[in-house]
């Protein structure tokens with residue numbers, strides 16, 4: 001079902017709440033290290049300003065767990081928005097309440113304001129009706145543009161739209177359209193590449209796509225759980241011990257359907273995780289119990305690259321190693337570069353995966369689609385929709 005977008009409604013003089021994804025990476029001094037997510041939100045905000053709406057922006061940042069955490073305030077985001085929009089974007093001290101309402105009701109046409117981190121309220125992640133209503137009271141229309149949060153039934157991404165009409169912003173609409181049409185006709189061989197920290201986020205989508213996928217390439221912390229399930233020594237590596245049984249089932253399911261799954265057979269190891277870490281590239285069987293697996297090894301990476309070169313559809317989520325640190329970034333960089341070179345249909349997404357592209361300075365237009373969502377992208381692929389999409393108004 002097609003959803004209404006910004007273009008389908010009249011926003012002039014309306015109070016328009018836009019749920020963005022301003023969950024940006026910050027360094028220790030509270031400076032934004034990558035403004036991609038803010039830049040992605042600009043077209044929707046600019047359009048609303050041009051149409052004379054009163055624009056009220058909301059987002060979460062980090063995991064403050066329902067309490068005010070000073071380092072997770074949205075002030076750096078307001079500063080960056082002011083720079084990009086070339087107008088002053090004030091940030092309010094809270095996101096609901098009488099003072100916020102008073103401020104919003106005095107806004108002029110084309111004014112833009114940013115509300116404080118929605119996760120400072122315990123109601124946000126519980127989709128608490130009272131908190132949702134508190135947000136909805138501030139606006140006449142709700143615009144969902146935070147695709148990366150659309151898989152969560154949280155107040156600011158879902159609940160508010162239970163009380164005021166919701167439509168899709170430009171970023172959101174593009175994601176729905178691109179991801180929705182990608183798999184209407186899959187060209188084979190199709191390869192799915194998974195990495196990142198946790199297996200739990202990816203199990204569903206792996207199971208869903210086993211029948212349509214020819215190759216699974218697994219790296220990152222995720223691979224460790226599979227390797228552990230197969231009886232390999234994984235030393236001090238990140239392993240989800242409570243997911244071992246599930247990992248075993250997925251392995252069986254992939255193999256019983258005659259599909260290929262490749263796991264690291266050589267690995268980059270270290271006993272520390274920082275920019276100065278000393279590393280070694282060793283065959284998996286030489287792993288010492290005190291060491292951590294922190295990236296895929298050279299041979300494994302080359303094997304993955306070879307499969308990518310032979311594929312015609314490639315989906316990727318999750319870094320191959322702890323790529324935030326240079327000593328463990330090679331596996332991820334090689335996959336990103338190989339996919340960029342490929343003429344196949346290439347789809348990738350995930351907060352950390354996209355951050356890695358920025359870090360490697362690889363342009364997004366070298367891929368068919370770069371999704372702003374990780375979990376959201378996978379869930380959308382798995383179920384064909386998301387709660388934050390379903391709640392929006394259907395197009396006429």
Ligand code: ADP
Nearest residue numbers: 196197220221294318321322350351352353374
């Ligand atoms: P995305 O945000 O792209 O969806 P995830 O959040 O699932 O990706 O995973 C990214 C995280 O996984 C990164 O913080 C990275 O450091 C971590 N990671 C990758 N490989 C390993 C590993 N071998 N051991 C520990 N953590 C890892």
Ligand code: MG
Nearest residue numbers: 350351352374
């Ligand atoms: Mg992540």
